[in-house]
Amino acid sequence: MKHKISVNINGKQCEGEVEGRELLVNFLREHQSLTGTHIGCDTSSCGACTIHLNGAATKSCTVLAVQADGAEVTTIEGMATNGELHPLQAGFKEEHGLQCGFCTPGMIMTAADLLKNNPNPSEHEIREALEGNICRCTGYHNIVRSIQHAAKNMNGVTA
Amino acid sequence: MLVKGNHEFNISKEMLWSYLMDPEVLAKITPGISELEPTGEDSYNTISNMKIGPVKGSFKGKLNVIDKEEPSSFAIDMEQLSKIGNAHGKISMKISDADNGSTNLAFNGDVKLSGMIARMGQRVLSGVANLIIKEVFASLETHISESTA
Amino acid sequence: MTNYIGKSVKRVEDKRFITGQGKYTDDIKIPGMVHAYILRSPYAHAHVKSIDTAEASKVPGVISIITGADIPEAIAGVPCGWQVDFKNGDTMKEPPHPLLVRKTVRHVGDGVVLVVAESKAIAKDAADMIDVDYDVLDAVADPKAAAQSGAPLVHPDAPGNLCFDWELGNPKEEVAAALAGAHHVTELDFVNQRVIPNAMETRGVVAQYDTAYDKYTIYTSTQNPHLIRLLMCAFVLGIPEHKVRVVGPDVGGGFGSKIFHYTEEALLVWASKHLNLPIKWSSDRSEAFLTDAHGRDHASNAKMGFDKDGNIVALQATTYANLGAYLSTFAPAVPTYLHGTLMQGLYTTPKVNVDVKGVFTHTNAVDAYRGAGRPEATYLLERLLDLGALEMDMDPTELRRKNFIPAFDGVEQEGYQTQVALQYDSGNYEPVLDRALEMVGYENFRKEQAAAASSNKILGIGFSTYIEACGIAPSAVVGALGARAGLFESAQVRVQPTGKVSVYTGSHSHGQGHETTFAQIVADRMGIPLDDVEIIHGDSDSVAFGMGTYGSRSLAVGGSAIVKSIDKVLEKGAKVAAHLLESSVDDLDYADGKWTVKGTDKSVSFGDVSLTAYVPHNYPEGLEPGLDFSSFYDPANFTYPFGAHVAIVEIDKETGAVKLKRFIAVDDVGNVINPMIVDGQIHGGLAQGIGQAMYEGALFDDTGQLINGSYMDYCMPRADALPSFEIDRTVTPCPHNPLGVKGAGEAGCIGSTPAVVNAVVDALWKAGYKVKDVPMPMTPERVWTAMQG
Structure with missing residues (x-):
């Protein structure tokens, strides 16, 4: 049986018909063609599919699409505003926080949630916050730098 | 996957034996078992449902009671197939007198897993299996006290 | 003067990745595309007694169910690219690796049935309803145990499970004598355990057959598209290489595991023509654990x-x-x-x-x-x-x-x-x-x-x-050591009429940043802005040839091939410049994007030369128009x-x-x-x-x-x-x-x-x-x- 859902994605109201068992990540990727949200595992372990669900970083493989009915979702595609990169996006580029780019959207979404709740995280706090996201390329070294870079810029200090 | 444990019952060896050999009782007390259909002497087809962490499946299989030495030992030889993986194994049961007139049932076996249940969460699975077997015995104890009350 | 080489230039490719616009194989959609799921063996070693697909084929949305028996006998399987011989000179044992097993499964995850359906979910549902009856056999996973006598055999024609028994260096007796005479000998038994590469993007394949052109297109998460094409066409499917386009799009990490030609690539290509439908297969993570090379x-x-x-x-x-x-x-x-x-x-x-x-x-x-x-x-x-x-x-x-x-x-x-x-x-x-x-x-x-x-x-x-x-x-060296391929690299530097430069490299980036590093080399050597250079890779239809990226080879081999092509461009450009400047090539210096007559202020820019090469009205006699060079570099x-x-x-x-x-x-x-x-x-x-x-x-x-x-x-x-x-x-x-x-x-x-x-x-x-x-x-x-x- 199909269910009608309506989700506000990146500020736009999106309608769709989904199966009850369909995951939110599937709805984003297959129904909405928002392929910036990636699938890296099948056990909710890697964080590549992290999005914001009603403002909180959430692994979109742990949420059924029907559960997102009426919710607000932000994906990596919605992070830049008017062509201006989000400070985290700029930070990842500036500090070489990505290589293959596959984990990057999830990393940025997780980091955005961290900086919202903790604008001045220590290196240790950043590393703890990234515990649910796996990167296989960078060894996390430059991801930490990227988030520090963004934190400085978001706090009005030039990095 | 190794399973091992024991349970004490407040009944005689002979009584415990008769309970354990009654398929209706076994079907009733085993968690997840929804069907235990005799196919011959000491042979059954089984249908059971299991959920272990993120792994959930419906198993179809065969169960044979073998190596019977009434009332002190027997073994269960089983093969359980499911879409999430299969389990093949033999579990030996030893029934012996314990202190204070009760009866001890000790189980010991090796169950080979394949498929998804083998590669996801196997490290916790033997703990789960031991728990399930213990639940069986706890249920049996409840059943005994209810039916003898 | 170098403007770019040696500097930490920020990566050109980052923009698409940080904005969610990277295009990985699973992001690719083709109209009419259907989905594949592969039912795999749950046992490490077993004979397949029977496969019952009757129930599965009734599932609405199922298009086709294919077993090993449905694949033509002539398609024996994927080949090995390197031959290592026994120390006594015998050839290594090389058993076939079929696209789907025909009789015996040899590892957990060996492909048994291909299910093609309108969606991946339907294909999975149908696969769940297939009954495969196995006769389970003893298996061995440890290499030392497998080499002992009496160990279960993986292949009947590889006794002792030995593929090869190989030796290198000084004679064993000499080494033993030296050890015997040593003041101290440190000895250790090691296990260098098996690890799993775990690139964050699992492997995937999209294959399409175009009846109008009799041509296949395959997108695959690979580190070397051309090698996949060569192996698949010449050794697996027997289809003409020029009728196959292999694209390695954005690839989410490889670490080696995406070098190899996998069965799923050939299987999907074959099935796409067999069914005349574009098909996508993307590996689940748990499937990746069982099928990516470790x-x-x-x-x-x-x-x-x-x-x-x-x-x-x-x-x-x-x-x-x-x-x-x-x-x-x-x-x-x-x-x-x-x-x-x-x-x-x-x-x-x-x-x-x-x-x-x-x-x-x-x-x-x-x-x-x-x-x-x-x-x-x-x-x-x-x-x-x-x-x-x-x-x-x-x-x-x-x-x-x-x-x-x-x-x-x-x-x-x-x-x-x-x-x-x-x-x-x-x-x-x-x-x-x-x-x-x-x-x-x-x-x-x-x-x-x-x-x-x-x-x-x-x-x-x-x-x-x-x-x-x-x-x-070096191709000759590795050839002597058993490689069945050369390990050179190709590069084409195509100067567009306006002086912008497109570089086609056979290297493949899956995180290494070639679009930046290679552009730095080109921009510096040609004295042009970095923005005027684009690096194109990963598509066998646009790149002449390539041996791909692995073994830390991209810059040393692929980069060197680019340098060779740049040199050719500048050499020809100098001839055009000399003509325009009414000078001789020997009297010209090239720097900062222009040729200058030595000791004068007479100069002509790179852009003017490239335009002249494509609009050759006033042009050296006998010189071909155009400014576009390919090179192959084989390292020494x-x-x-x-x-x-x-x-x-x-x-x-x-x-x-x-x-x-x-x-x-x-x-x-x-x-x-x-x-x-x-x-x-x-x-x-x-x-x-x-x-x-x-x-x-x-x-x-x-x-x-x-x-x-x-x-x-x-x-x-x-x-x-x-x-x-x-x-x-x-x-x-x-x-x-x-x-x-x-x-x-x-x-x-x-x-x-x-x-x-x-x-x-x-x-x-x-x-x-x-x-x-x-x-x-x-x-x-x-x-x-x-x-x-």
Whole structure:
């Protein structure tokens, strides 16, 4: 049986018909063609599919699409505003926080949630916050730098 | 996957034996078992449902009671197939007198897993299996006290 | 003057990735595309008695169900790309690797049935309803056990499960004699455990057959599209190569595991024509655990002999290498020519013998994983050196210095000829160790360590001074060693009429940043802005040819090919410029994007020359129009990066838990084009090397089941498990390629693993536990157990 859902994605109201068992990540990727949200595992372990669900970083493989009915979702595609990169996006580029780019959207979404709740995280706090996201390329070294870079810029200090 | 444990019952060896050999009782007390259909002497087809962490499946299989030495030992030889993986194994049961007139049932076996249940969460699975077997015995104890009350 | 080379230019490719616009294989949608799911064997070894697809084929939305019997006999399977012979000259055993099994499954995950349906969910539902009746057989997963008599056979025509029995170096008797005469022999049994590459993007394939053009297009998450095309067309499907386009789009990491030609690629291509439908297959993570080629998996014994002063007199290494059930593309090369040849290390060891048995087991294939053979060789050598130092009560750094090959630049001094076939290009080994010790604060550390020895938290330091052979590789050399392909690279530099430059490279970037590094080379050499250069890769229809990216070869081989084409462009451009300037080519200088007549201010810009080349109204007589050159570069030798890695650990004596406190790496990768990118490559390599030492390892039970086949069960380093790395470099240019570069992709992974284990052994030894080895991954339980004696 199909269910009608309506989700506000990146500020736009999106309608769709989904199966009850369909995951939110599937709805984003297959129904909405928002392929910036990636699938890296099948056990909710890697964080590549992290999005914001009603403002909180959430692994979109742990949420059924029907559960997102009426919710607000932000994906990596919605992070830049008017062509201006989000400070985290700029930070990842500036500090070489990505290589293959596959984990990057999830990393940025997780980091955005961290900086919202903790604008001045220590290196240790950043590393703890990234515990649910796996990167296989960078060894996390430059991801930490990227988030520090963004934190400085978001706090009005030039990095 | 190794399973091992024991349970004490407040009944005689002979009584415990008769309970354990009654398929209706076994079907009733085993968690997840929804069907235990005799196919011959000491042979059954089984249908059971299991959920272990993120792994959930419906198993179809065969169960044979073998190596019977009434009332002190027997073994269960089983093969359980499911879409999430299969389990093949033999579990030996030893029934012996314990202190204070009760009866001890000790189980010991090796169950080979394949498929998804083998590669996801196997490290916790033997703990789960031991728990399930213990639940069986706890249920049996409840059943005994209810039916003898 | 260089504007770009040597500078940390921010990556050109980042923009699409940070905005979610990267296009990976699973992001590709083609109108009318259907989806495939492969039902795989749950058993490591079994005969398939019957397959019942009746119920499954009734599921609405199912399009086709294909078993091994449906695939034409002529399609035998995917080939192996490297032949390694037995030491007695016999050819290696090379059993077929069918696209779907016909009778016998040989590892958990062996493909049995292909289900094609309107969606992946439907295909999975239908696969669940297929009944495969198996006759389960005994299996063996461990390479040493598989080589014992009586072990279950993986292939009936490979007795003893031996694929090859290979040897390299000095005669065994000479090595044995030298060991017998040694003052001290350090001996250790090693397990270099199997690790799983785990690129974050799982593999995927989209295949389409176009009846109008009789042409196939395949998108696949690969590190080398052209090689896939060659192998698939010529050796698997027998379809004409010019009728197949292979695209490796954005690829989410590879680390070796996406070099190889996998069965799913050929299977999907075949099925796309068979069904006349575009088909997508994307691997689940749990499927990836069972089907991506794994890495390492060596069981070794090694003996290193020293004289009374600590000089190494001989090395004997004996290894059982697990190859898995089928030979993956480069599998035989990894434990032999990429492993045995590295046993000289940085040392002057006069006698070296390496004996390797390649063994089939009922597990999925083992092939190149970041470093590929070189980490295993380095692990063995560097563990023996640190342990030898402990046993002889010498300082491990002094022991190394005594044995280092003296500096040679490969120009004034000849390259260094090893006992194990290779000739090193250039090296200067003491400075990397010196710099690392300086960064560590070695003397102070030893004091701190002594002070902590009696406390609950003990400290240890471990060293690894490694060398690797990369920039793979001179075709004639690898051909003589059994490679069935050349390992050159191609590059085309196409100057557009307006002076903008498109560069087509056969290298493939899956995180390495070629779009930036290669553009830096082009922009600098041509004196044009970086923005005027675009790097195109990964598409066999646009790039002439390519051998792909692995073995830290892209810059040394692919970059050199680009330089050759740039030189040709500038040479022809000079002829056009000379004509326009009414001068001769010899009188021209080229700098900052213009040709100038020497000693004058008369000049013509690169853009004017390129426009003239395409609008040749006023043009040199006899010269072809256009400005577009292709080159193939075949390297003269491997390149030999080296470095010194140092790990500092703290061990909780009560729990055995190891904390990696610091990691210092000083690498020499030759000249550096983009320091930021090189640093990033080192960081990533370190994380994987440290991961093997501390966290990772595939576990099989005695029936051949992988028992940690998910991200819940297979432990990889997460952000909170690693420190920030302390890295630096020295520069010893490569003498035989035009850029002087050596390669950086694997260095971090090759050097780091033994340093961490050495640090743990050092901590234990100095605190009074005479522990020679802690098996990897060094979990708290294993460390604690080792401490109990």
